Amino acid sequence: MALVLNIETATTNCSVSLSKDGETLVLKEDNSVSYSHAETLHLFIDEVFKSANLKPSKIDAVAVSKGPGSYTGLRIGVSSAKGFCFALNKPLISISTLESLAHQIKHKDGFIIPMLDARRMEVYSAIYTSDLKLHREIKAEILTEDSYQALLATDKVYFIGSGVEKTKALIQHPNAIFIEGKLPSANEMSSLVELKYKKSDTEDVAYFEPYYLKDFVALKKKA
Numbered sequence: 001m002a003l004v005l006n007i008e009t010a011t012t013n014c015s016v017s018l019s020k021d022g023e024t025l026v027l028k029e030d031n032s033v034s035y036s037h038a039e040t041l042h043l044f045i046d047e048v049f050k051s052a053n054l055k056p057s058k059i060d061a062v063a064v065s066k067g068p069g070s071y072t073g074l075r076i077g078v079s080s081a082k083g084f085c086f087a088l089n090k091p092l093i094s095i096s097t098l099e100s101l102a103h104q105i106k107h108k109d110g111f112i113i114p115m116l117d118a119r120r121m122e123v124y125s126a127i128y129t130s131d132l133k134l135h136r137e138i139k140a141e142i143l144t145e146d147s148y149q150a151l152l153a154t155d156k157v158y159f160i161g162s163g164v165e166k167t168k169a170l171i172q173h174p175n176a177i178f179i180e181g182k183l184p185s186a187n188e189m190s191s192l193v194e195l196k197y198k199k200s201d202t203e204d205v206a207y208f209e210p211y212y213l214k215d216f217v218a219l220k221k222k223a
Contacts, residue, residue: 002060002197005045005084006186009037009077010069010097011116011162016044017186018052018059022194024187026051031183037076045080057088061202063193065184066094067211068124068138069116074210082205091202095189096211098126098138101161103188105179110156111135113148115163116184121170123163124213127151140214145170152176 001021008015008029014037015029028044028051030036049056064081067074085092101114107130115125121143127136141147143166151157152173159167160179168178196202 002194003054003058004061004063004093004190004193004197005048005056005059006063006095006189006193007041007045007077007081008065008097008100008184008186008189009041009073009080010065010067011073011183012070013183013185014040014044015184015186016041016048017190018048018054019190019193022191024190027185027187029185029187035070035073037073041076041080056084059088059090061091061093061193061197062088063093063095063189063196065097065100065186065189067097068140068213069097069184069210071212074212078208078210082208085205091197091200092205092208093193093196093201094203094208094211095192095196096126096138097184098124098161099128099132099134100188100192101182101184102126102128102132103192104182104185105158105160107156107158110158110175110177111151112158112160115159115161115167117162117166118214121166123161123167125163138211138213143167143170147171148176149173 013031098114115123
């Protein structure tokens with residue numbers, strides 16, 4: 001049973017929540033077209049504490065969405081989470097961004113594919129069963145018309161996340177269900193954080209790094 005500050009900055013959605021015993025008490029988020037996490041994250045953190053009428057010192061842990069996702073967004077979120085952990089002497093819990101995103105879907109059948117837009121026709125994705133068990137590990141993959149056909153041939157497949165738009169343009173199948181306009185949120189982190197807290201599944205605050213999945217290459221010089 002824990003009171004946790006949850007931080008989600010892996011995409012354009014800057015999202016913060018306070019959760020208690022696995023339930024979200026307060027949620028503050030904003031999905032702007034451009035990234036504004038550096039300007040808004042700490043404002044949102046202040047707002048959720050004020051809304052809950054709680055002091056930061058009262059929390060039991062800090063949780064952060066660990067990726068994959070935006071390099072800059074993840075850096076901002078993890079840096080802020082670490083700062084709170086060091087200042088308050090609280091444990092750090094990391095949550096898979098794609099697992100949290102998958103928890104937005106509540107269906108008793110088929111498969112769930114949370115996916116985040118990467119470059120060109122690439123997405124970061126994983127595959128979960130309808131009871132939210134990992135069916136295929138997280139990976140970066142290039143989409144084609146043949147992507148996920150083995151799953152689609154046997155069952156419904158629910159696609160969710162910022163990679164849905166490019167996927168929808170490629171895959172035409174009656175079992176493909178596209179859930180648009182959804183991004184990872186600190187709201188779904190609440191239940192996942194509680195499970196990890198109970199098991200003392202925490203990170204080394206000094207050495208923890210976001211899960212980028214791929215190297216950041218935007219600034220590398222050509223050979």
